[in-house]
Amino acid sequence: MKLKVYFYILAILLLLVFGFTLYENLDAPSWKTLALEGLILGTVVYLVIFYRKTVRPLQTISNGMDLLREQDFSSKLREVGQYEADRVVAIFNRMMAQLKNERLQLREQNEFLDLLITASPMGVIVLNYDHQITDLNPAAVRLLDVKNADGVRGKTISEIKESVPIDLSEIPMHETRSIGLSNGTVYKCSLESFVDRGFPRPFYLIESLTEEVRRAEKKAYEKVIRMISHEVNNTTAGITSTLDTVIEGLEPVPEAEDMRQAMQICVERCYGMSRFITNFADVVKIPKAERELIDLNRLITNLIRFMEVMCTHKNIRLTFKPDEHLPPVLLDTSLFDQVILNIIKNAVESIEENGEIIITTEAQSKKLVIADNGKGISREVEKKIFNPFFSSKPQGQGIGLLFIREVLAQHDVQYSLRTYPDNWTRFIIRFD
Missing domain, CATH: 3.30.565.10 (Histidine kinase-like ATPase, C-terminal domain)
Structure with missing residues (x-):
C-alpha cells in the first residue's frame, strides 16, 4: 500500500476522532466547543501542510522511480517547494539527463558499429552462448555463398559446413587459420570472443588474403624460376655443345659407337631438362590480356x-x-x-x-x-x-x-x- 493511502487513512481517523469528540461536547460550554473546533481546524491545516511537505515530495520521487523503471530518461521532475525534497529532485534530474546523454551516445556508437560492420569487407559471424549463428554481415553472407542469411541463423557452424565453401568448424577458440578454397582463394579465419552480460560470446572473422598471397607467391616463384632457368640453360648449353663436338670427333672410330649413343642420350636429356625449365618460365612470361x-x-x-x-x-x-x-x-x-x-x-x-x-x-x-x-x-x-x-x-x-x-x-x-x-x-x- 502506498504512503499516500496511509496518509488518507490517518487523516480520516483523526477527523473522525475529533468529530466524535465535538459531537459529544455539543452541550459543553461554548469556549470548550470553540476550542475543539479550533483544534479540528488546526489539525486539518497541519495535515495539508504535512501532505505538501512530506507525502507529496515522496509521491513525486515515487513517480520518478516509475520513469526510471520504464527508462523514460526524457522526462524531469518538478520542484515541490520543500528543501530536502528539492535537493533529491535536482540530483534525480541531473542523473536522468546524464543517463539520457549516455544512452544517446551508446545508441550512436551502436549505429556506427552496425554501419561499420555492414560496410566492412571482412566477414563477421556472431554466435550465441550455444554456438548458434545469430547474426552475420553482408560480407559473411557473400563469402559463405548463402542466398539468405535467415537460412543459417539458429544453426551451428558444424551444421552448415557441408553447404558452404569455408569450413570454420575446425578452428579452435582464439586461433587464426588460413583456409584455401577450390577456386584458389585464401581466407584468414579467426575465432574470438567478447564479453556480453558477463559471459564470453564467440564470433568469427573472415578476411580475404587471396590477392596478397598471390602477389607474394608470384614474386617468389618468378624470381626462383628466372634464376633456375638462367643457370640450367647456360649449363645445358655448354654441356650439349661439348657433347656434340665429342660425338662428331668419335664418328670415324667404329669402336666408339656405344659411347656416341650414350653421349647422344645425355644430349637429349639436357634438351629435355631445358624444355622442362622452359615450361616453368613460360608461366612467368604470360602476356597481359588484351580483352x-x-x-x-x-x-x-x-x-x-x-x-x-x-x-x-x-x-x-x-x-x-x-x-x-x-x-x-x-x-x-x-x-x-x-x-x-x-x-x-x-x-x-x-x-x-x-x-x-x-x-x-x-x-x-x-x-x-x-x-x-x-x-x-x-x-x-x-x-x-x-x-x-x-x-x-x-x-x-x-x-x-x-x-x-x-x-x-x-x-x-x-x-x-x-x-x-x-x-x-x-x-x-x-x-x-
Whole structure:
C-alpha cells in the first residue's frame, strides 16, 4: 500500500476522532466547543501542510522511480517547494539527463558499429552462448555463398559446413587459420570472443588474403624460376655443345659407337631438362590480356572440333550445350583458348577412358561450366589445387592450373573447381 493511502487513512481517523469528540461536547460550554473546533481546524491545516511537505515530495520521487523503471530518461521532475525534497529532485534530474546523454551516445556508437560492420569487407559471424549463428554481415553472407542469411541463423557452424565453401568448424577458440578454397582463394579465419552480460560470446572473422598471397607467391616463384632457368640453360648449353663436338670427333672410330649413343642420350636429356625449365618460365612470361568482346559459344565450338579427336580416341563423349542468348564477353581470345584447352585436357586425363565431358554456357548467370565424370577431386586436394606447381599426378608439374589461375585473374572472373555430390567435377567460370 502506498504512503499516500496511509496518509488518507490517518487523516480520516483523526477527523473522525475529533468529530466524535465535538459531537459529544455539543452541550459543553461554548469556549470548550470553540476550542475543539479550533483544534479540528488546526489539525486539518497541519495535515495539508504535512501532505505538501512530506507525502507529496515522496509521491513525486515515487513517480520518478516509475520513469526510471520504464527508462523514460526524457522526462524531469518538478520542484515541490520543500528543501530536502528539492535537493533529491535536482540530483534525480541531473542523473536522468546524464543517463539520457549516455544512452544517446551508446545508441550512436551502436549505429556506427552496425554501419561499420555492414560496410566492412571482412566477414563477421556472431554466435550465441550455444554456438548458434545469430547474426552475420553482408560480407559473411557473400563469402559463405548463402542466398539468405535467415537460412543459417539458429544453426551451428558444424551444421552448415557441408553447404558452404569455408569450413570454420575446425578452428579452435582464439586461433587464426588460413583456409584455401577450390577456386584458389585464401581466407584468414579467426575465432574470438567478447564479453556480453558477463559471459564470453564467440564470433568469427573472415578476411580475404587471396590477392596478397598471390602477389607474394608470384614474386617468389618468378624470381626462383628466372634464376633456375638462367643457370640450367647456360649449363645445358655448354654441356650439349661439348657433347656434340665429342660425338662428331668419335664418328670415324667404329669402336666408339656405344659411347656416341650414350653421349647422344645425355644430349637429349639436357634438351629435355631445358624444355622442362622452359615450361616453368613460360608461366612467368604470360602476356597481359588484351580483352575484346568475343562470342564465347563460337570460340568453344571451334575448340571442340580441335579436341574431339583426342576424346574419340579414348572413347570420351564431348558435348557442348550452348545458350544462344549468351551476350558477348570481354576476353583475350588466344589466352582463353589455352585456358579452355587446359581444362578439357585435365578432364580427359581424369577420365582416362570411357567417360563424358559436358560443356555448357548460361546466359542468365553469365557462366561457363565444363563438367566431367572422371575420378574427381578430394576435399583435401581442392584446397591445394591452385597452389603454384601443385599436382596430384605423379609426373605432373602443376603448370596447367597455375596458367589457368593467372589468366583468369587477369580477366577478373570468378571461378571454382570441385567435385560435387553427384560425382561430377565442374570447372565453373562466372563472367561479371
